[in-house]
Amino acid sequence: MRKPISLIACFIVCVVIFQYRGTHMSLDSSRKLKVTDWDCLGYYMFLPGMFIYDDITQLKWLPEIDAKYSVIGGHLYQAGKCDNGNYVGKYLLGVAMIEAPFFLAAHFIAVHCGYPPDGFSPPYQYAIAFAAMFYALLSIFLLRKLLLDYFPDLSVAISICLICLATNFIQYVAVDGGMSHAYIFPLYVLLLYSTKKWHERPSYLWAGLTGYIISLACLCRPTEAVMLFIPLMWNTQSKEAAKAKWTLVRNNKGHVLFAALFCFLGVVPQLLYWKITSGSWLYDVGSSWDFLNPHLQVLFGWEKGWFIYTPVTLFFIIGMFFMKRYPFRESVLWFCILNIYILISWRDWQYAGSFSARALMESLPVFALPLAAVVEQINLRKWRWFFYLPGLYLIIVNIFQHDQYHKTILHYFDMNRQYYGRIYLNPNPRPLDMSMLDNKDMLNDTKGYTINTLLQTDVPKQLKFKENAEGTLFDTTITSQADNVWILVTCTIKADKGYWGAYLNTTLTTNDTLKHNRVRIFNPISKEGDNNEYQFYVRVPKPFNDSHFRLYISDDGDFAGVVEKIKITELIK
Numbered sequence: 001m002r003k004p005i006s007l008i009a010c011f012i013v014c015v016v017i018f019q020y021r022g023t024h025m026s027l028d029s030s031r032k033l034k035v036t037d038w039d040c041l042g043y044y045m046f047l048p049g050m051f052i053y054d055d056i057t058q059l060k061w062l063p064e065i066d067a068k069y070s071v072i073g074g075h076l077y078q079a080g081k082c083d084n085g086n087y088v089g090k091y092l093l094g095v096a097m098i099e100a101p102f103f104l105a106a107h108f109i110a111v112h113c114g115y116p117p118d119g120f121s122p123p124y125q126y127a128i129a130f131a132a133m134f135y136a137l138l139s140i141f142l143l144r145k146l147l148l149d150y151f152p153d154l155s156v157a158i159s160i161c162l163i164c165l166a167t168n169f170i171q172y173v174a175v176d177g178g179m180s181h182a183y184i185f186p187l188y189v190l191l192l193y194s195t196k197k198w199h200e201r202p203s204y205l206w207a208g209l210t211g212y213i214i215s216l217a218c219l220c221r222p223t224e225a226v227m228l229f230i231p232l233m234w235n236t237q238s239k240e241a242a243k244a245k246w247t248l249v250r251n252n253k254g255h256v257l258f259a260a261l262f263c264f265l266g267v268v269p270q271l272l273y274w275k276i277t278s279g280s281w282l283y284d285v286g287s288s289w290d291f292l293n294p295h296l297q298v299l300f301g302w303e304k305g306w307f308i309y310t311p312v313t314l315f316f317i318i319g320m321f322f323m324k325r326y327p328f329r330e331s332v333l334w335f336c337i338l339n340i341y342i343l344i345s346w347r348d349w350q351y352a353g354s355f356s357a358r359a360l361m362e363s364l365p366v367f368a369l370p371l372a373a374v375v376e377q378i379n380l381r382k383w384r385w386f387f388y389l390p391g392l393y394l395i396i397v398n399i400f401q402h403d404q405y406h407k408t409i410l411h412y413f414d415m416n417r418q419y420y421g422r423i424y425l426n427p428n429p430r431p432l433d434m435s436m437l438d439n440k441d442m443l444n445d446t447k448g449y450t451i452n453t454l455l456q457t458d459v460p461k462q463l464k465f466k467e468n469a470e471g472t473l474f475d476t477t478i479t480s481q482a483d484n485v486w487i488l489v490t491c492t493i494k495a496d497k498g499y500w501g502a503y504l505n506t507t508l509t510t511n512d513t514l515k516h517n518r519v520r521i522f523n524p525i526s527k528e529g530d531n532n533e534y535q536f537y538v539r540v541p542k543p544f545n546d547s548h549f550r551l552y553i554s555d556d557g558d559f560a561g562v563v564e565k566i567k568i569t570e571l572i573k
Helices: 002-022 039-045 046-049 062-069 093-110 121-150 151-164 167-176 181-200 203-222 220-232 239-251 253-280 313-322 327-345 364-379 383-408 417-423 432-437
Strands: 079-083 087-089 449-456 460-465 471-479 487-496 502-510 513-520 533-541 547-555 558-572
Touching: 002 121, 002 151, 002 167, 002 327, 039 046, 039 203, 046 364, 087 253, 087 487, 093 203, 121 151, 121 167, 121 181, 121 364, 121 471, 151 167, 151 364, 167 181, 167 383, 181 203, 181 220, 181 364, 181 383, 203 220, 203 253, 220 327, 239 253, 239 432, 253 487, 313 327, 313 364, 364 383, 364 513, 417 432, 432 513, 460 471, 471 487, 471 558, 487 502, 502 533, 502 558, 547 558
Parallel strands: none
Antiparallel strands: 079 087, 449 558, 460 558, 471 547, 487 533, 487 558, 502 513, 502 547
């Protein structure tokens, strides 16, 4: 078999993705698969609106669907009402256009197999989930073909494994398949391939395909317009190559116009949709940018930093120094610099709930080129095994963290350095580990401390209070004058009402100075309706000695529950 190692790598990726999809259908096996909610609904709702309900302007069908399937996410943010009374989608049509064949197949199955043909019953959910996998995994084989034109088989195999198994590719193909990322990923592969083909043998076919791919990607996420720099800068890696490239362009001006025509034709469906719904050919869907103050946290932040949670990306950057002889050098450099700059300039830099920087997932095919370049150089060295072992380690860590993300142990929004250190490769985090999601105080070594019990009770205490009220559990005065004093709080709580908005709090008050610590009741290892244990430390700084200490529960809404056990100890050194 020709070049078998990279082909095996592609099949390994497919097996992992299917296995991950099969074992991560939902947190609760009794729940049905649902991939068309929240943001995914915004991309998807054009299809049932057009093909089933014949209503893309008023969305009169959506309240009944939400009552049955709970897809909106609390309030309708996926579409806004304009002056003429019509609803206009916040998201563009591109993802729905790519999903359409699978949607129509699901509708046929629903009609003929006894499922509700409402656009949201199981056939539709499975169709959209597997559509993302179909497109993304098929594109992996095309990416392999592209890489093999420049790199040896082993380098391609390693690069494909790292790109797919050491990044958030798994999450956004196998689980969050209703998002746009899994659909844009293959568009980047197609664009790279069509660009290469046109430069090798110019034709109207490759020119038109290149233009249409760019327009379709923009209809998925408008920021993908930056992919224009891939064909624009291809084969400009040297003065001689650039001169030959622009000569080729001048000799094929008709191809350029043909690409522009198909680029325009690609956006016509969106223009027609805006005209029908808003009355205008163009509509501002609303985005805020900080181009003068980009958010480097997207790359380096402990919240979701690209380099922090998918560290294999460091090799993408290193690989850019090894692309000098390749025709894609300038394309990759220009695209990556501009794409990263645009994405870190979006005002909502955390990109809502996500694992790592999800907005960079779709452009992984472009980063595969510099990655393969550095892998090729490493494979030429005697010490290459020192790279293979860390590469395997990064894959193992990534898969482990995907499982943590699915359980919300690796949190989708509230990560920080201290908490990440407590859960890193930790298969069984404890309540004290969970406290670091909200609480920065941690005593790692109690050796040499004298321990005094301030309170220990196993008598259940019923708590019930209304919104913005509080339920006090303990009041005392901290009288120690020692320089190093800590308080350890341990509670067992069952929240019958208000579980999602409740916190266990402490305050230390001296005169007009207050120190506030808290941990959430709904942490990743607690279960609603069960007796859950909570534990956290409070450091008592010297200004707070002889202060009033209070332990209480607060809630954004109403709260009702039982505090089964309380233990509060004072540690003095």
